[in-house]
């Protein structure tokens with residue numbers, strides 16, 4: 296199978312606004328931004344410091360339109376996370392750090408009444424913004440992880456005597472590093488995840504059919520993906536025949552994002568309704584399930600998109616191996632078990648576009664799969680068997 300991962304867009308990147316101004320001036324608007332490389336300290340014109348822009352694929356427009364949101368306003372990044380313009384645990388982790396970066400640039404320009412208190416006031420205001428950013432979505436621990444990474448870098452910079460502007464620069468460097476780091480982690484997750492699939496394919500003497508739920512692909516991360524990262528790594532080893540993608544109601548990440556991503560990557564995909572997985576497994580047409588995760592408790596219980604628990608129960612019943620693929624940053628040992636994981640409830644309109652008088656809607660965005668139903672959890676460090 297020839298993969299074409301070059302056809303997949305970068306989910307999130309950082310650009311200098313000056314690029315756009317300069318490029319617009321000379322007509323070279325196509326120049327790439329700083330997706331992970333230091334851009335130095337750019338200045339738009341006489342003494343006016345540039346501020347970076349965060350570019351995010353607007354996943355609400357997919358699959359019909361591939362469009363970006365570009366902003367220097369951290370509040371717009373928070374809104375993009377809340378509205379699922381950018382979504383997926385690792386992707387919102389990077390977005391969280393990027394939002395703190397933009398807040399730092401804004402606060403650095405705001406200054407303070409007295410130079411002596413500037414750094415202290417900057418630090419207080421930055422923590423206030425960071426709290427708002429971290430509260431954008433409650434379940435994926437990666438969001439607070441990304442925000443905390445940024446706050447730690449900011450605290451270190453200020454403690455070293457850096458100015459607010461220099462601290463903002465350090466956060467831009469961090470954001471670019473997190474983008475590069477996330478892709479490397481995902482490729483390691485993919486490599487570790489392909490390993491347990493190889494003996495299954497050998498025993499069947501053919502490549503495998505893999506069921507996925509939601510989208511834990513490149514679009515859910517900075518690039519490459521976690522569950523689909525396992526698919527891509529396995530496909531490059533000739534271990535994948537086809538991916539069956541659950542449409543994943545109510546938001547349709549499978550129908551809108553996963554099959555779009557797989558088609559661009561060159562992986563054969565079949566879209567199914569969520570209620571079709573059981574009959575496919577009963578017919579022996581699913582060889583393995585691979586899903587992502589938003590938060591993994593200390594005992595291995597894993598929170599993921601609503602519906603994942605049902606797929607895990609079916610897989611257990613039909614003897615289909617069930618794998619969770621996620622970066623180590625998704626593990627939260629502060630949650631002893633899945634019962635401790637906060638589950639986001641989203642707007643009723645995602646389920647019922649036109650309200651019906653007297654009818655209530657329950658719309659939890661995630662559920663928790665107990666470790667006992669998980670064959671193995673795959674991270675960049677290797678394969679973990681929590682239920683055994």
Ligand SMILES: CSC[C@H]1O[C@H](OP(=O)(O)O)[C@H](O)[C@@H]1O
Pocket residue numbers: 382383384385508509510511512515516521522548586587588589599600601660
């Ligand atoms: C590798 S992404 C992990 C996880 O995030 C998705 O949720 P959402 O689309 O609401 O951000 C989904 O649960 C993925 O499996």
